Every structure is written in structure tokens, then in C-alpha cells.
Amino acid sequence: MSEKLNRLKEILGEVSDLNHAGSVLSWDQQVNMPPGGGEARGQHLATLGKISHEKSTSDEVGKLLDDLKREFDGVDSDDAALVRVAARNYDKATRVPSEFVSEQAVVTTAAFDAWVAAKGRSDFSTFQPHLEKVIDLMRRYVTFFPPSDHPYDALLDDYEPGMKTAEVQEIFGKLRPQQVKLIKAIKSARPIKDDFLHKKYAEKKVWDFSEVIISKFGYDFGRGRQDKAAHPFETSFSVNDVRITNRYEPSNPLATLFSGMHEAGHAMYEQGINPAYERTPLANGVSSAVHESQSRMWENLVGRSLPFWEHFFPELKKTFPTQLDGVSAKSFYKAINKVEPSFIRVNADEATYNLHIMLRLELEIGMLEGSLAIKDLPEIWNTKMQDYLGITPPDDAHGVLQDIHWSAGLFGYFPTYALGNLISAQLWEKINRDIRDLDEQIHKGKFDALLTWLRAKIHVHGHKFDPQDLVQNVAGSKIDASAYVRYLNKKYGDIYGL
Amino acid sequence: MSEKLNRLKEILGEVSDLNHAGSVLSWDQQVNMPPGGGEARGQHLATLGKISHEKSTSDEVGKLLDDLKREFDGVDSDDAALVRVAARNYDKATRVPSEFVSEQAVVTTAAFDAWVAAKGRSDFSTFQPHLEKVIDLMRRYVTFFPPSDHPYDALLDDYEPGMKTAEVQEIFGKLRPQQVKLIKAIKSARPIKDDFLHKKYAEKKVWDFSEVIISKFGYDFGRGRQDKAAHPFETSFSVNDVRITNRYEPSNPLATLFSGMHEAGHAMYEQGINPAYERTPLANGVSSAVHESQSRMWENLVGRSLPFWEHFFPELKKTFPTQLDGVSAKSFYKAINKVEPSFIRVNADEATYNLHIMLRLELEIGMLEGSLAIKDLPEIWNTKMQDYLGITPPDDAHGVLQDIHWSAGLFGYFPTYALGNLISAQLWEKINRDIRDLDEQIHKGKFDALLTWLRAKIHVHGHKFDPQDLVQNVAGSKIDASAYVRYLNKKYGDIYGL
Numbered sequence: 001m002s003e004k005l006n007r008l009k010e011i012l013g014e015v016s017d018l019n020h021a022g023s024v025l026s027w028d029q030q031v032n033m034p035p036g037g038g039e040a041r042g043q044h045l046a047t048l049g050k051i052s053h054e055k056s057t058s059d060e061v062g063k064l065l066d067d068l069k070r071e072f073d074g075v076d077s078d079d080a081a082l083v084r085v086a087a088r089n090y091d092k093a094t095r096v097p098s099e100f101v102s103e104q105a106v107v108t109t110a111a112f113d114a115w116v117a118a119k120g121r122s123d124f125s126t127f128q129p130h131l132e133k134v135i136d137l138m139r140r141y142v143t144f145f146p147p148s149d150h151p152y153d154a155l156l157d158d159y160e161p162g163m164k165t166a167e168v169q170e171i172f173g174k175l176r177p178q179q180v181k182l183i184k185a186i187k188s189a190r191p192i193k194d195d196f197l198h199k200k201y202a203e204k205k206v207w208d209f210s211e212v213i214i215s216k217f218g219y220d221f222g223r224g225r226q227d228k229a230a231h232p233f234e235t236s237f238s239v240n241d242v243r244i245t246n247r248y249e250p251s252n253p254l255a256t257l258f259s260g261m262h263e264a265g266h267a268m269y270e271q272g273i274n275p276a277y278e279r280t281p282l283a284n285g286v287s288s289a290v291h292e293s294q295s296r297m298w299e300n301l302v303g304r305s306l307p308f309w310e311h312f313f314p315e316l317k318k319t320f321p322t323q324l325d326g327v328s329a330k331s332f333y334k335a336i337n338k339v340e341p342s343f344i345r346v347n348a349d350e351a352t353y354n355l356h357i358m359l360r361l362e363l364e365i366g367m368l369e370g371s372l373a374i375k376d377l378p379e380i381w382n383t384k385m386q387d388y389l390g391i392t393p394p395d396d397a398h399g400v401l402q403d404i405h406w407s408a409g410l411f412g413y414f415p416t417y418a419l420g421n422l423i424s425a426q427l428w429e430k431i432n433r434d435i436r437d438l439d440e441q442i443h444k445g446k447f448d449a450l451l452t453w454l455r456a457k458i459h460v461h462g463h464k465f466d467p468q469d470l471v472q473n474v475a476g477s478k479i480d481a482s483a484y485v486r487y488l489n490k491k492y493g494d495i496y497g498l
Numbered sequence: 499m500s501e502k503l504n505r506l507k508e509i510l511g512e513v514s515d516l517n518h519a520g521s522v523l524s525w526d527q528q529v530n531m532p533p534g535g536g537e538a539r540g541q542h543l544a545t546l547g548k549i550s551h552e553k554s555t556s557d558e559v560g561k562l563l564d565d566l567k568r569e570f571d572g573v574d575s576d577d578a579a580l581v582r583v584a585a586r587n588y589d590k591a592t593r594v595p596s597e598f599v600s601e602q603a604v605v606t607t608a609a610f611d612a613w614v615a616a617k618g619r620s621d622f623s624t625f626q627p628h629l630e631k632v633i634d635l636m637r638r639y640v641t642f643f644p645p646s647d648h649p650y651d652a653l654l655d656d657y658e659p660g661m662k663t664a665e666v667q668e669i670f671g672k673l674r675p676q677q678v679k680l681i682k683a684i685k686s687a688r689p690i691k692d693d694f695l696h697k698k699y700a701e702k703k704v705w706d707f708s709e710v711i712i713s714k715f716g717y718d719f720g721r722g723r724q725d726k727a728a729h730p731f732e733t734s735f736s737v738n739d740v741r742i743t744n745r746y747e748p749s750n751p752l753a754t755l756f757s758g759m760h761e762a763g764h765a766m767y768e769q770g771i772n773p774a775y776e777r778t779p780l781a782n783g784v785s786s787a788v789h790e791s792q793s794r795m796w797e798n799l800v801g802r803s804l805p806f807w808e809h810f811f812p813e814l815k816k817t818f819p820t821q822l823d824g825v826s827a828k829s830f831y832k833a834i835n836k837v838e839p840s841f842i843r844v845n846a847d848e849a850t851y852n853l854h855i856m857l858r859l860e861l862e863i864g865m866l867e868g869s870l871a872i873k874d875l876p877e878i879w880n881t882k883m884q885d886y887l888g889i890t891p892p893d894d895a896h897g898v899l900q901d902i903h904w905s906a907g908l909f910g911y912f913p914t915y916a917l918g919n920l921i922s923a924q925l926w927e928k929i930n931r932d933i934r935d936l937d938e939q940i941h942k943g944k945f946d947a948l949l950t951w952l953r954a955k956i957h958v959h960g961h962k963f964d965p966q967d968l969v970q971n972v973a974g975s976k977i978d979a980s981a982y983v984r985y986l987n988k989k990y991g992d993i994y995g996l
């Protein structure tokens with residue numbers, strides 16, 4: 001058994017090396033690569049992907065897994081978890097024919113280009129035929145998997161292993177009226193002043209402040225770095241080399257602080273995984289939603305909290321004395337939490353964000369089921385925006401064309417953003433029971449107890465558990481909206497005096 | 499035939515992708531990687547190297563090459579050159595057993611660490627046993643190849659395909675007395691004042707000036723970039739992504755300008771290779787010496803020439819008015835060409851540089867033949883330094899321990915540095931016959947005719963020809979010392995009034 005396991009680990013180690021090499025190349029592409037390098041880089045990545053796929057779907061791996069699954073049946077150990085996760089990956093990868101993968105690459109490459117152009121002209125009609133092809137692919141994709149309660153299950157499972165569409169719909173069904181009610185209440189409350197957030201803040205100073213914050217959080221720059229890129233993201237080449245990117249937008253200069261906290265939240269998760277899992281499929285976060293729970297916790301539950309700014313605001317004010325002249329920590333806290341229904345998901349506040357997600361989930365299911373004609377998508381989008389948020393996008397660029405996901409074939413991904421928010425609040429309630437003086441610690445700029453808790457309960461386990469099991473074990477219940485609703489009502493009740 | 503050729507190109511394309519991916523990873527390691535990332539990076543590179551080696555030495559490749567060699571015998575075409583170069587690479591790679599390659603990696607990794615430590619303490623004795631092991635490896639390495647006139651031939655051939663030890667010795671034999679004579683004459687001439695070179699020059703301004711120069715040369719930043727690293731180097735991921743690194747040393751601040759020109763010279767070579775050669779073994783420079791001829795030409799024949807500084811000095815003086823107060827273009831030109839026997843090869847001027855190389859070649863041959871005991875190396879080094887340059891290193895760090903090469907098993911590499919100098923002068927004479935007003939163009943800061951010439955005669959051909967054939971075809975004679983001797987005597991005759 002140990003010989004077979006070692007052989008499996010050897011092959012999976014090489015697959016991990018190839019995938020991490022690909023991640024370095026992708027990171028470089030977004031951070032450093034000169035414009036001329038794109039075509040060759042595409043070929044490098046295609047070759048690495050092809051070899052990785054061949055190695056991870058070989059008959060040898062299949063046979064090793066068959067034997068090892070039997071051996072490890074009912075065993076509870078890291079090796080058993082490795083075999084289980086590797087077997088699931090193998091099953092998924094071998095179900096999808098390689099011709100389909102090639103076709104998908106061709107279709108989504110063209111769809112991505114069409115999306116960029118369509119978004120630029122704010123014209124959905126030129127993207128429509130591409131989206132129809134992507135939907136056709138998605139429909140064929142789900143047929144490669146065993147029948148399920150809902151075809152969307154197979155898509156969701158790629159990002160949230162084991163999660164069912166019906167579960168998400170039930171959770172969202174409970175959440176939606178609560179969030180809509182809260183937004184209505186806020187709408188009739190006294191508006192919050194936030195003009196000082198949109199003054200000029202020097203890029204270098206904002207960037208340095210962001211690095212001070214995430215260093216204090218516990219993001220380890222000895223095993224990571226923060227670079228400038230068009231979009232903030234986190235990527236990992238090893239538990240000891242986990243990098244983040246960030247950006248600076250003059251129109252929203254302090255957003256850099258929050259995207260830095262967000263990506264550092266992802267990165268601290270990866271930096272905290274058991275080093276013994278290196279070069280195995282366990283050396284990843286559990287799922288997209290659990291990953292997002294970490295980023296959103298550091299960004300929102302910590303980084304948009306009053307104790308946090310009671311600690312950091314004096315330093316921020318010292319850095320930007322003119323811009324923040326006459327502003328108190330409390331009024332700064334209110335400003336960064338201002339609720340305002342808006343068109344663009346990535347800019348949405350905590351009270352409205354999930355509604356953007358619910359809208360997308362409904363549309364994705366409608367497209368997959370065929371109950372929704374792609375040509376009607378802009379109109380349906382706009383109607384739903386009016387229903388949920390009371391606003392109508394001025395054009396497709398601010399509506400149906402805003403996200404990259406559909407052009408890239410990323411169906412099933414959106415719900416995990418909202419689930420991440422929910423999990424973050426579930427964990428937060430538990431953490432506050434375990435660390436009684438957490439607010440006081442944050443007020444002092446101390447985050448080590450929090451990070452130690454997250455490391456021990458979540459990070460160190462890597463991909464060992466399934467997301468629902470992990471959340472159940474740690475927070476005491478499966479993924480559920482109630483903690484998040486309590487969190488929102490309390491926070492915004494205080495801010496808006498509801 | 500075309501089917502076999504296509505299959506070969508497909509495999510070699512993947513090998514090229516894997517090697518280029520490895521180059522990206524190595525570049526990142528030296529430019530960006532946080533300290534924690536080293537161990538994992540070593541594994542990524544080992545896996546890429548292993549798969550690349552497996553693919554390039556497979557029986558399938560061997561059979562394809564056997565068939566294609568016969569088909570292309572006597573044919574003169576790009577495809578014929580590709581088959582010839584690929585067959586040579588295959589032959590070399592398959593002669594060396596993989597156990598040897600693994601052993602070499604282990605020995606040189608330990609030797610490198612020992613060298614770093616020994617250099618730090620300036621104590622050769624702790625490096626000695628490691629160097630003995632490396633020499634043992636080198637001796638075994640040459641036995642994998644067919645008997646030759648001299649065992650060193652096999653080492654030299656790795657960097658300078660087809661070149662023989664006897665040829666190098668003959669060239670150096672003619673060159674040595676000429677350089678020694680020149681240095682003696684300079685020694686009794688009036689010394690040159692260069693104190694202003696060692697004032698404080700702000701790093702950012704020097705760096706920007708360096709980028710102005712290499713942009714004017716024609717280094718294409720749309721297909722490249724310059725980053726900071728511990729050592730200047732050039733690396734290529736595609737003809738459309740060729741990067742350089744540079745450094746800034748406060749003790750020798752303007753050296754950044756010259757190392758920038760040097761690396762840009764390498765990089766323009768790679769950027770100028772026929773794009774049709776992408777993903778084949780032809781998409782490289784011909785040899786280490788021809789590569790070095792390009793870097794040294796831009797650094798020295800262009801960048802340390804009087805016309806060059808007649809153009810650039812006014813701008814440099816405007817950038818550094820205090821530092822260069824009272825300095826003329828002519829006196830600046832003399833200062834950057836000051837001849838002074840010194841201990842460290844990489845800092846040596848044009849008149850003394852090659853002597854550092856000749857010393858190393860003699861020692862390498864002595865070590866390989868066994869005519870020289872490793873323990874005596876420091877003493878022999880110092881004696882030869884006294885013979886050739888009239889100075890004796892104060893310690894091993896400034897003597898036998900200064901270079902990384904031996905710890906890394908890079909035997910046979912050193913001579914190509916000097917050969918590159920010689921080729922650069924051979925080409926320069928030919929270029930000046932073809933571009934009659936070259937000096938005048940350089941004086942105007944115009945380099946396009948020069949670069950166009952180099953592109954057409956050298957760069958575009960990539961690895962299509964063997965180095966000696968290329969030099970013969972372009973310059974009219976094989977690699978030879980006479981042009982370089984004429985160049986040195988003319989240049990330093992003028993500068994020192996000899």
C-alpha cells in the first residue's frame with residue numbers, strides 16, 4: 001500500500017509542480033509581462049496544462065486510485081483524505097473528453113474577446129451569439145456527470161464540492177427578503193456623508209498604508225509579496241510563496257486598503273495550510289466559498305469595523321491630514337460602510353452585495369434550463385435590478401456585461417461569493433465566543449489570536465474536508481444565512497440608527 | 499517526411515515551452531521571489547527539467563531524427579538546420595546518463611553553498627574538497643563523448659559548438675604577448691584621472707539614463723523589460739519576451755550604464771532572431787562567444803567609444819551637473835577607458851580582461867589533465883596574476899574564489915568571454931567597411947543602421963549556423979585575434995598617447 005501511495009504522491013507532486021509553474025507564468029503575465037510576450041505565454045501555458053492533464057488522468061493514476069480507495073475505505077487520516085480528493089479530481093477530469101476541453105478553450109477565447117469588445121461599446125448584441133455557444137457548452141458539460149437533482153449541481157460542484165443548487169436556493173430564499181428589508185430601512189434613514197473618501201490620496205502613501213495593515217494582520221511578506229496589476233488577485237506557488245496583487249484607482253483611492261485586506265485574507269489562508277500537504281491536492285483551500293469567507297472576514301468583519309478604525313484612523317489621519325481634516329474615526333467608519341444600491345457588483349457594499357449574486361444565480365439557472373432566452377438577458381437583468389435594488393442600469397456595460405465570468409465559462413462560481421459572506425459571519429459568531437475580547441484586541445491593532453484561531457480551525461486543514469462538513473464542525477451548523485442577517489442588522493442598525 | 503518533421507517540431511515545441519517556463523521561474527527566482535519560496539521553486543524547476551529531458555531524449559525523437567537526418571543530408575534549408583541542431587542536442591543529451599546528471603546536481607549544489615561560504619571567509623581550503631569532486635565529475639563527463647584531441651574539447655563544445663581547445667590555445671597564444679605589451683606601454687604612460695566616476699550618482703537617475711541609452715540602441719521594451727537583480731543577466735522566454743536585469747553599486751555607480759548596454763546587446767540578439775524559429779532549437783544565439791560578441795560590441799565598441807560620448811555626455815552632464823563639473827566629453831571618455839590591472843575579472847578594462855580569461859583557461863586545462871593539484875590552485879593563481887598583470891591578490895576572495903563558474907560545474911565557459919571580444923572586433927571592422935559613416939551616426943545617437951546590419955548578418959539566423967562558419971561568412975575569417983589587437987592598439991594608443 002505504502003508503495004502505491006508513494007507512487008501516487010510522486011505523480012501528483014509532479015502535477016502540482018506543473019500547475020504551480022503555470023501559476024507563476026500567469027502571475028507574471030498579469031504583473032510583469034511585456035505586451036509582446038502574450039502569444040508565446042499562451043503556448044507555454046497550453047503545454048504545461050496539457051502535460052499536467054495527461055499525467056493526472058493517466059491509466060496508472062486511475063489504477064493506483066482504485067486500489068488505494070479500497071485500502072483507505074473508512075480510514076480517517078491525511079492520506080485517506082488525499083486519496084479521496086485525488087479520486088474526485090481524477091473522476092471529474094476523466095469524465096470530460098479532451099476534445100470538449102479543446103473546444104471549450106476555443107469558444108471561451110473567442111467569447112472573451114467578444115465580451116471585451118461588447119463591453120467597450122456597451123452592446124450586448126455582439127456578445128449574444130458567443131454567450132449562446134458558451135451556454136451550449138455548459139449544457140453539454142453537465143451531461144458528462146451522473147444525473148443530479150438539478151443540472152446546475154455539476155457546475156456548482158466545481159467550485160463548492162458537494163453543494164447542491166437546492167441548498168443554495170433555500171439559503172438565498174431566506175436571505176433575500178431580509179436584505180431587501182434592510183436596504184429599504186436604510187433608504188429612509190439619514191444619508192451618510194462620504195465626500196472626503198473621494199479626495200486625492202497619493203498612491204504611494206495608500207499603498208504603504210495597505211502594507212502596514214496586512215503585515216499587522218499576519219500576512220507574511222517573507223513568503224509573499226504585493227504587486228500592482230489590473231485586478232486584485234491572490235495566487236499561490238507553494239505554502240511558502242503566496243502572492244497578492246492590488247490596484248489603485250484615483251476615483252476611489254482608499255479602495256486599495258480594502259482590496260489589500262481582501263487578498264491578504266485569501267493569502268493568509270494559503271500561507272496557513274499544513275506544510276506537510278505541499279505538492280498534494282490537499283494544499284489548497286477547501287472551496288471557493290470558504291476561501292471567500294476568509295477574504296471577506298479580513299476585509300469586512302475586521303477591516304470595516306469600528307474597533308479596527310479606532311486603532312488605525314489616527315495613523316491614517318496623520319498620513320492624510322488635509323484630506324481627513326475634521327473627520328473622526330466614527331464618521332470615517334460610517335463613510336466606508338455607506339449603503340447605496342449601485343450597478344457594479346465589485347463596488348457594492350455589504351448590505352447590497354449578495355443581491356447582485358442572487359440575480360446572477362437566477363439568470364445562470366434560467367440560461368442553463370433554457371427557460372430564459374439569451375437575447376432577453378439585458379432586459380431581464382435590468383428588471384431584476386429594479387426589483388432588488390430599485391435602480392436600472394443606464395447601459396449594458398453597467399448591467400449584464402459587467403462581469404468577465406460568463407465569457408470565460410465560469411458558471412456556478414457566482415454563488416460562492418455570497419456563500420463566503422455568510423460563512424464569514426457564522427465563523428465570526430463562533431470566534432467571538434472563543435475569543436471574548438476580540439473587539440478589544442482589534443481596537444489595539446492585535447490580530448494574532450484571531451489568525452491563530454483561523455489557522456487552527458480552517459487554514460491548516462487545507463482541502464482535507466468538504467466545505468459543508470468543515471463549516472458544520474467549526475461553526476456548529478451548515479452554511480446558513482442567519483448569522484449574516486444578524487451581523488448586517490446589528491451593524492447597519494447602529495450606523496443608520498434604525 | 500513532412501509528417502515526421504511536423505511530429506519532431508511538435509515535440510521540440512513542447513520541450514521549448516517547458517524550458518522557457520523554467521526560464522520564467524528562474525527569472526522570477528532572481529528578481530521577485532520572496533525568501534520562503536526557494537525550496538518549492540527548486541522542485542518546480544526539477545520537475546520541468548525532468549520532463550523536458552524525458553521528452554527530448556525519448557526513443558521516438560531518436561527515431562525521427564535518424565530518419566530525418568538521412569532525408570535532409572546535404573540539404574541547405576532552415577528545416578535541415580533544425581534537424582542538424584536537434585540531432586546534435588539529442589546526441590549530447592542521450593550520451594550523459596541520467597544518474598550522472600542527478601549526481602552532478604547534488605555535487606554542484608553542495609559546491610555552490612561551499613563556495614559562497616568559502617568566498618565569504620576568503621578561505622579556499624573549505625572549497626577545495628568540493629572542487630575536487632566537481633573536477634572528478636568533469637573528467638567523467640568527457641568520457642561520455644567520442645575521443646578527441648583534448649579532453650577539454652568536450653567541455654568547450656557545450657558552449658562553443660565545434661570549437662577545439664587547440665584552436666583556442668593558438669588564438670590566445672597570439673593574443674597574450676600583444677596584450678601584455680600594450681599593458682606595459684600603458685603602465686609607463688601618464689595616468690588618467692577618473693576620480694569623478696566615483697562620486698555619488700543617484701540610483702534612479704542612473705537607471706533612467708541607462709534605459710534611455712538602450713532604448714536608443716533599439717532594445718524593444720514592448721518585448722522586454724529591465725529589472726533589478728543581484729547580477730546583471732539576459733533571459734529569453736520567446737523572441738518577443740527577452741528580459742534583462744541590472745544592478746546599481748554605490749561604489750561604482752555608472753557601471754550600471756555599461757552593464758545595461760551589455761545585457762541589452764545580448765537581448766537585441768535574441769529579439770532579432772527569425773520569429774519563424776520560435777519553439778525550435780534554432781531560436782537561440784549561435785554560441786556563447788557569438789552572444790558575447792554582441793554584448794561586448796554594444797558595451798565597448800559602441801558604449802565606450804568617443805563618438806558615443808560626444809553624443810551622450812552633454813545629457814549626462816545635465817543630469818549630473820555637480821558630479822561632472824569641469825569634466826569634458828573627452829576626459830569622461832578617457833576615464834571610462836582607464837587601464838589598470840585589477841583583481842576582479844568582471845571589473846576589468848578592455849586591455850586586461852582577456853588575460854583574466856587566459857589564466858582561467860590554463861587552470862581549467864591543468865585541473866582536467868591532472869597536471870595541477872587542486873590544493874595548489876590559490877598559489878598558482880596568484881603567481882599567474884603576477885606574471886600576466888603584475889599584481890598579487892590580497893586574499894582568495896579577490897583571487898581564486900571570485901567566480902561562481904567552477905562551483906556550478908561550468909568548465910569550458912570562460913574562454914567564450916574572450917572569444918566574444920575578438921569576434922566583436924572582427925565584426926566591427928567589417929561593419930565599418932559596410933557602413934562608412936558609422937562613427938558619425940553614433941556621434942548623432944543613431945544606431946539603426948548598425949542594428950539593421952547585425953540583425954541581417956547575425957541575429958536573424960538564430961542557431962542556424964555553427965559559430966566558426968558564421969564568423970567566417972560574415973567577417974571573412976574564422977575567429978582570430980588580429981582585429982582585436984588592432985582595435986586595442988588604436989584605441990589605447992590615442993587615449994594614452996603611445
